[in-house]
Amino acid sequence: MRFAPEKDPELWLETAAIIAAARPDVRFVLAGYGELAEPILRTTRALGLSERVALLGPRTDVGAIYAVMDVFLMTSRFEGTPNVLIEAQAAGVPVVAPLVGGVGEAMRDGVTGRLVTERAADKLAEAVVGVLDDPRWRKRAARQGPKFVASQFKLRRKIDRTIGFYNYGRAAPASEFAALTGRLRAYFQSPAAFWVKWLCRRRLPAPSDQPVLIPRQVNLR
Amino acid sequence: MPALRGKAKHVLMVTSTLARGGCERQMLATTTGLLRRGYTVAIFALAKASPGEPTFEAEFAALGVDMSCATGCDDMTAPGEMAADEYGLGRFMPLIGHFSVVRLGAAVGQAIRRFRPAVVHCWSEPATVIAGFPASALGVERFLLQLVNVSPIQRGAPEFSLYRDAYLLLLRNPDVVLLNISRTNARALEQMARGPRGHRQDPLQRVSARRHGHRQAAPDRRFPGADRAVAGAHRRRADALRPRERPRAVA
Numbered sequence: 001m002r003f004a005p006e007k008d009p010e011l012w013l014e015t016a017a018i019i020a021a022a023r024p025d026v027r028f029v030l031a032g033y034g035e036l037a038e039p040i041l042r043t044t045r046a047l048g049l050s051e052r053v054a055l056l057g058p059r060t061d062v063g064a065i066y067a068v069m070d071v072f073l074m075t076s077r078f079e080g081t082p083n084v085l086i087e088a089q090a091a092g093v094p095v096v097a098p099l100v101g102g103v104g105e106a107m108r109d110g111v112t113g114r115l116v117t118e119r120a121a122d123k124l125a126e127a128v129v130g131v132l133d134d135p136r137w138r139k140r141a142a143r144q145g146p147k148f149v150a151s152q153f154k155l156r157r158k159i160d161r162t163i164g165f166y167n168y169g170r171a172a173p174a175s176e177f178a179a180l181t182g183r184l185r186a187y188f189q190s191p192a193a194f195w196v197k198w199l200c201r202r203r204l205p206a207p208s209d210q211p212v213l214i215p216r217q218v219n220l221r
Numbered sequence: 222m223p224a225l226r227g228k229a230k231h232v233l234m235v236t237s238t239l240a241r242g243g244c245e246r247q248m249l250a251t252t253t254g255l256l257r258r259g260y261t262v263a264i265f266a267l268a269k270a271s272p273g274e275p276t277f278e279a280e281f282a283a284l285g286v287d288m289s290c291a292t293g294c295d296d297m298t299a300p301g302e303m304a305a306d307e308y309g310l311g312r313f314m315p316l317i318g319h320f321s322v323v324r325l326g327a328a329v330g331q332a333i334r335r336f337r338p339a340v341v342h343c344w345s346e347p348a349t350v351i352a353g354f355p356a357s358a359l360g361v362e363r364f365l366l367q368l369v370n371v372s373p374i375q376r377g378a379p380e381f382s383l384y385r386d387a388y389l390l391l392l393r394n395p396d397v398v399l400l401n402i403s404r405t406n407a408r409a410l411e412q413m414a415r416g417p418r419g420h421r422q423d424p425l426q427r428v429s430a431r432r433h434g435h436r437q438a439a440p441d442r443r444f445p446g447a448d449r450a451v452a453g454a455h456r457r458r459a460d461a462l463r464p465r466e467r468p469r470a471v472a
Contacts, residue, residue, distance in 0.1 A: 002242060006371070033275065058241070058275045078371035081403045083243040101371055102403025159254030165398050166232070166340045166363055 001084070003034030010036075010043060011075040011121055017047045018125035023132060026052070031065055033058040066091035070138065071131045072113075074098070075124060081106045086153055089113065089145030094138055096127045112145040225359045227339035230260045235329060235352035236344040239288070240270040244345045244369040245277050247402070251342075256284060263287040265332045267325050267348055287336075291328035292320070308354040313387055316347045316380055330355035339363065345370045350387040357394045366391065367400045368410070 001007050009030070016028045030040070030053060044053050059065060066072070072088035072095045079101035086106055088095050095113035097103045109115035114127040131138055187193055232255060234248055252262045269292050270276045281288055310326040317325075329352045333341060341356040341364040343349040349366040356364040366388075391397050401407035 060275070079403075080243065080369050080371055080401075080406055083246050101409075102405045105403055105405060155250055155254050159251065159258065162251055162255070162342075162365075163258065165365055165400065168363075168398065 001032035003032050003036035003040055006077050008075045008077050009040050013043050013047055014121040015124045016049060018121055019128050020049060020052055022129050028053040029065060031056040031059045062087060066093050069093045071096060071128055073128055076100055079103050086149055090149040092142035092145050094131050094141035096124060096131060108148050112141050112148050225361055227362050228337050229339055231338040232260055232262045232340045232342055233265060233333060233336050233338035234262060234342045235265045235348045237348050238268050238270045239266050239276045239278050241275045241277060247369050248344050249277050249280055252284060252286060263336050266290045267351060268292045289332060291325050308358045310354050313350055313383055316383055322351055325351045326355050330359060333359050353391045357391060363396050365398045365400055369402050371406060
């Protein structure tokens with residue numbers, strides 16, 4: 001987390017305090033840096049969470065940090081499409097986040113995490129405790145998270161689209177058309193197409209008055 | 222100013238700093254993917270990260286990407302007297318207090334002339350505005366203004382109206398593509414940028430939000446040439462603007 005006002009680390013700590021009161025076995029991890037690092041330390045002490053909150057500072061080994069988590073909590077005021085949420089789900093960690101900005105697009109509510117409509121400490125804590133209390137759901141969410149991320153946030157697709165925007169209205173349509181015709185030509189010249197046509201010819205009934213449905217290959221992949 | 226003839230598959234990425242953040246992470250991923258597809262990418266940062274602040278410089282260096290920084294090559298502090306305002310950025314000086322927007326814009330212009338990119342890809346504010354104007358004035362073939370973070374327009378920040386004016390000017394250039402990483406934020410930006418009802422002269426009235434990566438819609442036949450202008454998170458219909466609405470200074 002970047003310790004900045006828009007990430008609202010104060011609310012994160014308030015939520016942690018409520019969770020800590022409800023579940024004495026829970027420990028908290030906060031990794032990041034920023035202008036609010038000192039106030040965070042003070043609030044942690046003031047809330048009596050010093051023994052239970054690990055402040056790791058800036059870290060790059062985020063995979064190791066996600067590996068020790070049972071649930072990921074976000075408390076931002078504003079968000080685009082938060083990378084951390086995507087990373088946490090990719091690592092199989094269920095997420096809890098408020099419905100702000102594009103957060104709703106970056107997770108699947110009830111499947112890979114819990115979306116909290118009211119950005120308040122008690123509501124967020126309730127969602128986190130709910131996740132912690134339901135190990136079966138957590139296990140399911142841990143399986144669904146990576147699938148969701150793989151289906152929605154593939155780098156290859158992102159790059160395809162970025163290049164599409166670079167070329168939009170220029171060479172892209174022509175080259176896409178050329179690529180499509182090339183693929184079609186390759187398909188119809190392939191041995192697979194020959195055998196498909198041969199099988200279709202063999203199985204078709206003799207010409208009659210009955211309408212004949214000619215199978216067409218539409219799958220080009 | 223004659224249009225710059227860019228080198229094919231050369232992309233100049235412009236960002237505020239290379240400090241570790243979500244936007245920079247997206248930029249790193251995009252750069253990695255573009256390099257694999259045979260593109261040549263250069264990075265231009267408007268400012269250096271604060272001392273001690275973790276950055277992505279090592280990751281970009283490992284990719285072999287050329288990196289330069291405006292504040293590393295000249296004095297970019299806000300001057301007492303206005304420097305030569307080559308790209309019309311003078312009115313946007315209040316966007317940044319401690320740096321001169323005009324000087325930063327001039328540095329971006331130099332980077333564009335030096336690297337001669339076919340595409341200038343600007344990441345989040347204020348880089349979108351500071352690099353957008355030089356790219357537009359120099360006639361770069363295509364430039365993307367990618368909003369990854371929440372825009373000040375949505376946050377209701379004090380610089381709201383300046384960003385709004387800047388985008389209104391930039392979006393009139395048919396080579397600009399405004400992208401928003403989130404569909405929700407794109408819609409919110411569109412609604413807020415539209416202003417009060419009945420404000421008919423506003424070209425953003427004709428902008429509709431599209432999330433980066435969503436399937437492009439069929440061309441809108443109500444506007445001639447609109448199919449050429451559809452792109453990205455926002456759907457521009459610059460071609461549909463009446464001639465008197467087209468700015469002369471920009472594009």
